[in-house]
Amino acid sequence: MSNSLTLLLASEQPSYWPRRRLTKLVWQGLLLCLGLLLALPVLVVFAFVFVPATEVWQHLAATVLSDYLLNTVWLSLGVSVGVLALGLPAAWLNSMCRFPGQGFFEGALLLPLAVPAYIIAYTYTGMLDYAGPVQTLLRELTGWSYGDYWFPPIRSLGGAILMFSLVLFPYVYLLARAAFLEQSICVLEVSRTLGSSHWVSFVRVALPLARPAIITGLSLALMETLADFGTVQHFGVSTFTTGIFRTWFGLGDSAAAAQLAALLMGFVFLLILLERWSRQRARYHHTSNKYSRLPRYQLRGGKAVAAIVACALPLVLGFIIPMAQLLYWSYTTASERLTSDFFLLVSHSLGLAIAAALSALLLALLLGYGKRLHDTLLINGVTRIAAMGYAIPGLVIAIGTLIPFAWLDTQLNTWTLRYFEMRVGLVFSGTLFILLFAYNVRFLAVSLQTVEAGLGKIQPTIDNAGRSLGLSASGVLTRLHLPLMQGTLLTAILLVFVDVLKELPATLVLRPFNFNTLAVRAYEMASDERLADAGLPALMIVLAGIVPVILLSRTIGQSRAGNS
Amino acid sequence: MTTSTQALTLEQLYIQYAHQQTVIHGISLVVNEGEIACLLGPSGCGKTTLLRAIAGFEPVQAGCISLQARVISSPSVHIPTEKRSIGMVFQDYALFPHLSIAANIAFGIRRLPKKVQRQRVTELLKLVNLPDYGQRYPHELSGGQQQRIALARALAPRPHLLLLDEPFGSQDVELREMLAREVRSILKREGTTAILVTHDQQEAFAMADQIGVLQHGRLCQWGTGYELYHQPIDTFVAEFIGQGTLLPGTLSIEHSVTTVLGTLTGLLTPSTQATQSAVNVLIRPDDVRIHNAGAYSATVVSRIFRGAAYLYTLELVDGSRLIALARSHPTYALGEAITFDLDRTHFVVLPRDEPSNALQ
Numbered sequence: 001m002s003n004s005l006t007l008l009l010a011s012e013q014p015s016y017w018p019r020r021r022l023t024k025l026v027w028q029g030l031l032l033c034l035g036l037l038l039a040l041p042v043l044v045v046f047a048f049v050f051v052p053a054t055e056v057w058q059h060l061a062a063t064v065l066s067d068y069l070l071n072t073v074w075l076s077l078g079v080s081v082g083v084l085a086l087g088l089p090a091a092w093l094n095s096m097c098r099f100p101g102q103g104f105f106e107g108a109l110l111l112p113l114a115v116p117a118y119i120i121a122y123t124y125t126g127m128l129d130y131a132g133p134v135q136t137l138l139r140e141l142t143g144w145s146y147g148d149y150w151f152p153p154i155r156s157l158g159g160a161i162l163m164f165s166l167v168l169f170p171y172v173y174l175l176a177r178a179a180f181l182e183q184s185i186c187v188l189e190v191s192r193t194l195g196s197s198h199w200v201s202f203v204r205v206a207l208p209l210a211r212p213a214i215i216t217g218l219s220l221a222l223m224e225t226l227a228d229f230g231t232v233q234h235f236g237v238s239t240f241t242t243g244i245f246r247t248w249f250g251l252g253d254s255a256a257a258a259q260l261a262a263l264l265m266g267f268v269f270l271l272i273l274l275e276r277w278s279r280q281r282a283r284y285h286h287t288s289n290k291y292s293r294l295p296r297y298q299l300r301g302g303k304a305v306a307a308i309v310a311c312a313l314p315l316v317l318g319f320i321i322p323m324a325q326l327l328y329w330s331y332t333t334a335s336e337r338l339t340s341d342f343f344l345l346v347s348h349s350l351g352l353a354i355a356a357a358l359s360a361l362l363l364a365l366l367l368g369y370g371k372r373l374h375d376t377l378l379i380n381g382v383t384r385i386a387a388m389g390y391a392i393p394g395l396v397i398a399i400g401t402l403i404p405f406a407w408l409d410t411q412l413n414t415w416t417l418r419y420f421e422m423r424v425g426l427v428f429s430g431t432l433f434i435l436l437f438a439y440n441v442r443f444l445a446v447s448l449q450t451v452e453a454g455l456g457k458i459q460p461t462i463d464n465a466g467r468s469l470g471l472s473a474s475g476v477l478t479r480l481h482l483p484l485m486q487g488t489l490l491t492a493i494l495l496v497f498v499d500v501l502k503e504l505p506a507t508l509v510l511r512p513f514n515f516n517t518l519a520v521r522a523y524e525m526a527s528d529e530r531l532a533d534a535g536l537p538a539l540m541i542v543l544a545g546i547v548p549v550i551l552l553s554r555t556i557g558q559s560r561a562g563n564s
Numbered sequence: 565m566t567t568s569t570q571a572l573t574l575e576q577l578y579i580q581y582a583h584q585q586t587v588i589h590g591i592s593l594v595v596n597e598g599e600i601a602c603l604l605g606p607s608g609c610g611k612t613t614l615l616r617a618i619a620g621f622e623p624v625q626a627g628c629i630s631l632q633a634r635v636i637s638s639p640s641v642h643i644p645t646e647k648r649s650i651g652m653v654f655q656d657y658a659l660f661p662h663l664s665i666a667a668n669i670a671f672g673i674r675r676l677p678k679k680v681q682r683q684r685v686t687e688l689l690k691l692v693n694l695p696d697y698g699q700r701y702p703h704e705l706s707g708g709q710q711q712r713i714a715l716a717r718a719l720a721p722r723p724h725l726l727l728l729d730e731p732f733g734s735q736d737v738e739l740r741e742m743l744a745r746e747v748r749s750i751l752k753r754e755g756t757t758a759i760l761v762t763h764d765q766q767e768a769f770a771m772a773d774q775i776g777v778l779q780h781g782r783l784c785q786w787g788t789g790y791e792l793y794h795q796p797i798d799t800f801v802a803e804f805i806g807q808g809t810l811l812p813g814t815l816s817i818e819h820s821v822t823t824v825l826g827t828l829t830g831l832l833t834p835s836t837q838a839t840q841s842a843v844n845v846l847i848r849p850d851d852v853r854i855h856n857a858g859a860y861s862a863t864v865v866s867r868i869f870r871g872a873a874y875l876y877t878l879e880l881v882d883g884s885r886l887i888a889l890a891r892s893h894p895t896y897a898l899g900e901a902i903t904f905d906l907d908r909t910h911f912v913v914l915p916r917d918e919p920s921n922a923l924q
Binding site: 459461462464465466467468469470471472475480483484 | 645655658662
């Protein structure tokens with residue numbers, strides 16, 4: 001990056017318009033610093049690949065590493081099968097067919113996205129464990145007691161696969177459905193005229209055409225699976241994230257933890273490559289710009305019932321049952337849990353999420369405008385890097401953030417001790433600063449994407465028209481862009497807000513001493529096997545998560561091809 | 565408008581994008597007060613760049629642009645767009661979607677008292693013939709209506725100069741000429757000096773008092789539509805404007821060219837052209853008159869029906885072709901042998917095989 005900057009400086013000819021060149025340089029410098037700062041955690045973690053392995057690492061490699069690898073691979077495979085099995089039929093039914101309740105299912109199938117995997121895991125553990133209502137009922141009905149029967153253990157690899165599938169299938173549903181709708185009915189009709197049945201047309205035409213979109217949805221679901229810490233921790237499934245956590249806090253070896261993190265990041269980069277590749281291929285799979293209104297075929301009788309079941313099952317299992325369990329827990333514990341302590345927790349969470357959302361918006365505006373004003377290779381590269389964090393697991397970012405800032409604090413304290421004979425304390429790593437920084441690294445992509453989409457909709461001629469009618473550059477911003485982007489800015493804030501509220505592992509690692517949020521409290525209660533007490537904070541998180549889901553379902557409703 | 569005060573002056577203007585080749589090569593021109601000028605040329609000729617430089621969106625590398633005798637662009641001076649008092653109508657209209665039509669029009673005069681603003685908005689809405697549209701929003705209007713509002717918005721602050729970038733580009737072909745005439749009459753009523761950019765010559769003829777033909781960033785010719793059509797300065801202008809045939813020949817003596825049709829005499833030949841040099845004679849379709857007892861003979865090889873007229877392609881004895889315009893009856897069939905005469909008062913003689921962009 002710095003190479004291209006010097007290159008740029010060297011090749012700049014004596015300018016005829018020095019002010020413009022200066023502002024361009026200032027922008028480039030500013031954005032370059034920003035990009036490097038945001039890339040710092042990833043760079044730090046990667047750097048540990050080159051640090052010689054410690055004893056702890058050798059111990060890990062000899063004992064648990066193969067478990068981590070195997071579990072991660074099985075988890076990924078299982079979740080892939082699960083999200084496809086739940087997401088694809090729902091997507092097809094909701095884009096091509098009409099059956100009772102279809103309009104409701106179309107949007108409602110996104111609701112499981114509002115439930116973080118660790119929270120759904122807590123609810124099913126509560127229901128299906130030995131002491132839970134299901135097994136209790138079974139024992140009462142049959143008179144069996146402990147050891148007399150076999151019941152599938154929910155706290156297992158299989159259970160984790162089920163949990164992830166139930167809340168992550170909407171990614172596949174969403175993208176596959178969009179792809180099916182985009183295909184334009186023409187290709188399917190061509191296939192019908194060439195003698196294929198509905199089913200054959202689906203398998204031989206629609207599915208291959210939608211494949212890039214389906215792979216994109218799948219890779220998004222797998223990224224979330226790899227990033228998860230709460231679920232696998234609760235279920236006792238050893239994966240990279242639990243391994244990193246244990247190595248860091250249990251064995252106290254930051255280098256080995258960072259090396260594990262680097263390995264996990266390798267998996268993530270594979271997924272990023274897969275996603276990029278499939279998105280690129282998607283461009284060539286665009287078949288037609290002409291859309292006719294989609295004639296959906298009406299399902300009746302047994303087929304309609306089957307369709308309703310295919311859509312209702314994931315919705316009930318992935319949202320309604322866990323939600324009911326959370327409501328029940330909240331109801332039974334509300335009287336003793338709704339104390340000032342709980343409201344402090346809520347205010348911590350809200351304050352943190354708002355601060356993170358606003359700072360991410362600010363950075364996104366900076367990057368978005370930098371790109372709009374000076375669309376150079378350098379600035380493009382920086383925005384790309386800044387947007388990469390969304391794929392990196394929160395725990396990896398936490399470690400990549402903590403290592404450099406802890407070092408900085410140590411240096412700072414040594415320095416102040418020497419010159420001022422006092423310690424300033426952990427000003428970076430021991431305060432909310434580090435948490436906000438990590439959130440920005442992780443979630444900037446979300447607000448950046450929203451801001452870029454919003455800015456992209458404002459034609460450059462709007463700016464020019466404003467200038468020709470007497471507005472200065474800042475006037476264009478305040479009088480034209482801000483009013484035009486109101487909705488966009490609110491969306492950007494909302495999306496990051498909810499993501500921060502849900503985020504568990506980074507918060508867990510980076511929060512200042514004794515600073516609790518809703519997610520951390522739910523985790524702590526569940527770790528203490530006090531699941532009912534986890535209900536109230538978990539419910540708050542899910543309720544907040546529903547808001548962006550509603551937003552999403554509204555936008556996809558409006559943007560449906562074939563509906564003008 | 566017969567005043568001859570210079571409104572806009574371009575002197576030896578050069579424009580270059582960063583690290584790229586020069587896009588405007590030494591253009592000089594003058595637009596007088598109240599005049600409507602047009603920059604005409606194929607896409608990529610630099611006409612839009614020139615317009616954006618006048619508006620202040622592009623810096624200039626050499627030469628200068630002055631408006632009302634004040635330098636607004638030069639290598640050392642760059643008055644920001646918002647301080648130039650130049651209005652602009654964009655190809656996509658760029659109406660502000662969050663503001664009503666009245667607020668859009670009042671945008672450039674927001675510093676004036678409210679009462680004056682309202683008066684001017686009403687006046688302009690009437691001028692563009694959309695009097696009751698003030699409270700509507702841009703998305704409720706058709707393309708043509710949006711364009712008239714964009715024009716009203718640009719005119720509101722009474723700019724010293726109005727720029728129109730391909731203003732009719734997104735309209736139906738049938739509508740363009742009508743719209744062009746309409747806009748011209750609005751501009752003339754307001755007494756506005758304006759520059760239009762287009763690649764459509766019909767549009768240019770309908771709108772402009774003066775037309776500049778651009779190619780490869782150079783100004784080939786500056787004149788009225790009639791001059792461009794009947795006295796093109798080089799082969800490029802001759803081919804770009806209107807239809808016609810370039811008939812090869814040799815300049816025998818002054819005012820005479822020998823061609824396949826024999827020696828054509830009484831022509832206006834460039835005095836710089838040496839005798840015995842190769843030239844082309846430009847023959848417009850309306851210079852060819854088909855009738856029974858013409859001096860020249862040819863065969864009809866194709867024809868296009870144009871309503872009031874037919875456009876014929878004629879093949880001469882040596883295989884070279886001429887385009888001729890004739891009334892739609894009598895009609896000549898394909899393959900029919902006909903005779904014709906030439907109206908040689910309009911012929912233009914152009915040097916042959918010259919790089920057509922070399923002339924200025």
